[in-house]
Each structure stands twice: as C-alpha cells, then as structure tokens.
Amino acid sequence: xxxxxxxxxxxxxxxxxxxxxxxxxxxxxxxxxxxxxxxxxxxxxxxxxxxxxxxxxxxxxxxxxxxxxxxxxxxxxxxxxxxxxxxxxxxxxxxxxxxxxxxxxx
Numbered sequence: 281x282x283x284x285x286x287x288x289x290x291x292x293x294x295x296x297x298x299x300x301x302x303x304x305x306x307x308x309x310x311x312x313x314x315x316x317x318x319x320x321x322x323x324x325x326x327x328x329x330x331x332x333x334x335x336x337x338x339x340x341x342x343x344x345x346x347x348x349x350x351x352x353x354x355x356x357x358x359x360x361x362x363x364x365x366x367x368x369x370x371x372x373x374x375x376x377x378x379x380x381x382x383x384x385x386x
Contacts, residue, residue: 302331317382318375341384356385 304310310324320328325336339355340348359380366377373381 302328304328314373314375314378318378319382339383341382352383352385355383356380359383360385 304320304324304327306313308323309321310327312319312321319339320336322338325338328334329336337351340352343349343352359376362376364376365374368374
C-alpha cells in the first residue's frame with residue numbers, strides 16, 4: 281500500500297525518527313566545565329553538528345553583526361526563563377548561570 285504525502289517534509293518526518301542523542305563530555309574536551317563558563321567547545325559543536333545535521337555556532341557575547349545581536353537577545357531571553365537555580369547548594373554557579381554569564385546576559 282502506498283501513501284501519498286502532501287509535502288516531502290511530511291514523508292521525511294515520518295521516515296526519520298528523532299535523531300539519536302549525542303554524548304558530549306567535559307573529559308573529552310567537548311564541553312567546558314562550569315568554572316570556565318559552561319557551553320560547548322569548537323570540538324563539541326563540530327561533533328554535534330556532524331551527528332545531527334545542525335549548524336550550532338559559537339557564543340556571541342559581544343555581537344559584531346545584527347544577526348549575532350539577535351542570536352544573543354534570543355539566547356538570553358530563552359535561557360533566563362529556564363527553571364532552576366542560579367547557584368547550587370554550595371554557592372557555586374550552575375551551568376545555567378555560567379552560560380548566561382558567558383554570553384554577557386544582563
């Protein structure tokens with residue numbers, strides 16, 4: 281039995297399940313530790329992009345273009361609204377707080 285799809289996207293979504301998760305670690309140099317601002321390194325972004333077909337870019341804490349300024353504003357708004365504490369029980373920054381600091385979010 282053949283099924284006709286209205287768009288190629290509908291067929292693609294049906295055929296391709298969610299991409300498998302990519303394991304990234306601080307030890308292999310793919311993520312920065314919280315003490316260095318959290319986030320992915322260039323190696324980690326490359327690995328994630330290769331595995332998922334994404335196009336992750338480096339942080340833009342001091343944007344030079346209008347596009348980067350928009351990325352920064354979007355990231356700061358999205359990440360600031362995430363639930364969770366800014367500090368852990370020992371008073372250290374969480375990954376959330378460290379990433380907001382790295383992006384110079386106010």
